[in-house]
Amino acid sequence: MPARPIAALAGGVGAARFLAGLVRVVPPEDLSVIVNTGDDRDFFGLRVCPDLDTVMYTLAGEVDPDQGWGRRGESFHCLESLRRLGGDSWFRLGDRDLAVHVLRTQRLRQGARLDEVTAELCAAFGVRAQLLPMTCDPSATLVVRQDGTRTDFQEYLVRDGAPDDVAAVDLSAAAAATPAPGVMEALEGASTLLICPSNPVVSIGTILQLPGVRALLERRRDAVGVSPIIGGRPVKGPADRLLPCVGAEVSALGVARLYRDLCAGLVIDRADAGLATPIEELGLRVRVEETLMRDSSVAMRLAGAALELASPA
């Protein structure tokens, strides 16, 4: 099967909204999405893949539109019962969402690989873009706290509320993992590479840790990224607490420096127009756009801008 024309690296909510715009300006069948699995973990013995599910639900039109993750019109009766039976309930697993985790876990235990299960779920949800987990291997991102403890990413982000006591981010599991079947082929064969507006450290950075991925992107050096930082602040999530851990400035310029060896261009927000020149001085083409995806028309324009920047006339 030939590679699809467009491949995108993706994390969670920001990527999902961007991709929902993208599949309204190109056929979804043209798109492969390599999704971060560093946030995955088991809850109650069920395999939960937050970024895969956020992208899948969003592309299926099933996502909760307000929070950007989880399922539309969700209820939490099972979780409430688990809590009453003594289980941890800090991770908000909805009743409808649980169906996906139950099916995924069943299929994995039957011996199916995560990429196969993801394809099955996407088919069931009517998602025609190809979603690829970055790896089928263990790849848990660990957050090293200032007191030396290591917590997995969801514990840091959700359970603990993403405090600023981060000493380092440990991506060694991803570095030891093998890219899932199809990942290298998608990145190699696509004519357009996109880096979605996701956390550069724990979403995109995790994918880039996989053996061969960074080298491939550096060799091509034609990707186009979208900055997830607007006016020096992340739209969502803890990027402002994590970028300093890798020595990066919390700004579109900081993102540009992280991506300069991989990318030909970067889309930045209007609020950051003043950074266009220093980013161009890094050797990147720049496009200034509205990047806060309040609605699908903004996401469509942003996706179109990223495609144009990737293929200059």
Add this chain to the structure above:
Amino acid sequence: MPARPIAALAGGVGAARFLAGLVRVVPPEDLSVIVNTGDDRDFFGLRVCPDLDTVMYTLAGEVDPDQGWGRRGESFHCLESLRRLGGDSWFRLGDRDLAVHVLRTQRLRQGARLDEVTAELCAAFGVRAQLLPMTCDPSATLVVRQDGTRTDFQEYLVRDGAPDDVAAVDLSAAAAATPAPGVMEALEGASTLLICPSNPVVSIGTILQLPGVRALLERRRDAVGVSPIIGGRPVKGPADRLLPCVGAEVSALGVARLYRDLCAGLVIDRADAGLATPIEELGLRVRVEETLMRDSSVAMRLAGAALELASPA
């Protein structure tokens, strides 16, 4: 730990209602219940134990009072989502009920035994009677249909609606299983043995297939049973389709013949008062009571009657 004073063999709804009456006339701490596991099976990779859960929910006051199984005020959002994703939805797994199956499956996968998991769940539900799965081994009851196919019990009962095309009941899995830790001790050490009003073939019959159980009860021959048949018909369930498979008449007398080598007495319904004499002629003491447990006061009187019959003045 010494055996509890009372041990009871139990199936699902009828047993649960009887036991809920019993724990209102004796301290629940005096009671061990050996519960049929022949109906257990996996749904979506989750371990479901219908009889254990029905007894547990009922003793916890959490059961759906109308149907007698499942949880009170239940919703089915996860199951509906599973169905939309292509899963079987004929077994009505509610959102709150799923919490129990998820926790049980997690603990079993962690290496805990079913009796240990059952004790943990009972503790979480505040159930003070001791619930013992009859075995921790595979023990699935199979229904052999007239066309020669073998279906597991839930498929026969729930999916197919308990049709009358039953050729035989295959209890060979139970016959090859080992009683769970505590089961033989509970049956040996109790001063009173009760056989709850459950299906004599696929609930009680399954427990009696376990190596050593029937022989122990025959040696003691002091159990007291409660007939689940009233006026020639089962209160609930397919006993009328299954009793003929073991050559038994669908009547309190048919039940008495099945239990005569195990029991000292049988409680039968007022509608069957005319069968008291032939049952006594089998060598059993008989007590005629209201056995249709419309409410808890009937269940309490019935439990009290069974205890009195077990310990004649």
